[in-house]
Amino acid sequence: EVQLVESGGGLVQPGGSLRLSCAASGFTFSSYWMHWVRQAPGKGLVWVSRISSDGSSTTYADSVKGRFTISRDNARNTVYLQMNSLRADDTAVYYCARGEGAVAGLWGQGTLVTVSS
Amino acid sequence: SYVLTQPPSVSVAPGKTARITCGGNNIGSKSVHWYQQKPGQAPVLGIYYDSDRPSGIPERFSGSNSGNTATLTISGVEAGDEADYYCQVWDSSSDHVVFGGGTKLTVL
Numbered sequence: 687e688v689q690l691v692e693s694g695g696g697l698v699q700p701g702g703s704l705r706l707s708c709a710a711s712g713f714t715f716s717s718y719w720m721h722w723v724r725q726a727p728g729k730g731l732v733w734v735s736r737i738s739s740d741g742s743s744t745t746y747a748d749s750v751k752g753r754f755t756i757s758r759d760n761a762r763n764t765v766y767l768q769m770n771s772l773r774a775d776d777t778a779v780y781y782c783a784r785g786e787g788a789v790a791g792l793w794g795q796g797t798l799v800t801v802s803s
Numbered sequence: 804s805y806v807l808t809q810p811p812s813v814s815v816a817p818g819k820t821a822r823i824t825c826g827g828n829n830i831g832s833k834s835v836h837w838y839q840q841k842p843g844q845a846p847v848l849g850i851y852y853d854s855d856r857p858s859g860i861p862e863r864f865s866g867s868n869s870g871n872t873a874t875l876t877i878s879g880v881e882a883g884d885e886a887d888y889y890c891q892v893w894d895s896s897s898d899h900v901v902f903g904g905g906t907k908l909t910v911l
Contacts, residue, residue: 721900723846731838731846731889733900745898748804781845788893788900789836791857793845 688712688792690782695797698772702801706767708782708794716740716760719785722767724778725796732778736785737765750776772801805894807903814909815880823906825873825890833892835873837866840905841886849888850875877908885910 694706708720722734735746735756744756755768765782779798783790808826815821825835837850848857850866853873863878877884890903 723900723902730887730905731840731891731902733891733902736900747899786851788834788891789848789851790838790846790891790900791848791851793847795845 690784690792690794692780692782692794692797695780695799697800697802699803700773700801702772703768703770704772704799706769706780706782706797706799708765708767710763710765710784713784713792715763719787720756720758720765721783721785721790722756722765723781723783723790723793724776724799725781726775726778729778734780735767769799772799774801777801804897804899805892805901807890807892807901809888809890809903809906811904812907812909814911815877816911817880817882819880821877821880821884821908823875823877823888823890823908825875825903826871827873827892828871830871830873830892831869833868833894835866835868836891837875838889838891839886840889846889880908880910882910884908 692708721736737744737756741758753771758765779796781796782794784792834852838846839849840846853868854866865876887905889905
């Protein structure tokens, strides 16, 4: 089955760190760019970051640049999002998505990150 | 940075046609993609490259893009179409993906 499964979300204190994972299956992971998109409670979708198929190119939204790092392990069919210096406004459901060009053609079910003391 | 503007809500009676707009500066020169998100679920790609439909998306869903406005059109609206809809583009100048603020479609 073609799917993406996120994990690693949870409750973290402001200033803390968290690493999200997204495991892919059912398709040739190494052929696709991957994105992270987040959605704060009751709000819209916000793009966070993307990584090229071989991991050589990454891009970040201004709101997370310098705090978040996207990476991937093509041998493990997994993309990661390392989140440091977390703030309350980072609270959201984080989705990974398979990129077909700029199109997010396949989404995971999301993992909730809550930043609170 | 590039901004996409959507109406917060659109209401339509069953069987009628719903049109959801997405405004942006010269958006007609960009490729626009649309996503449907039902409550408690992940988004699903509905329309890509302005007007193409992925397999499994009904023909009732169509898209167009010209000038400063892209439009998602849903013909013969059904109760099951009630959802949030988001437009999205890639902004080449910033190399960022940009989403519109989303439109809540209500079926009366």
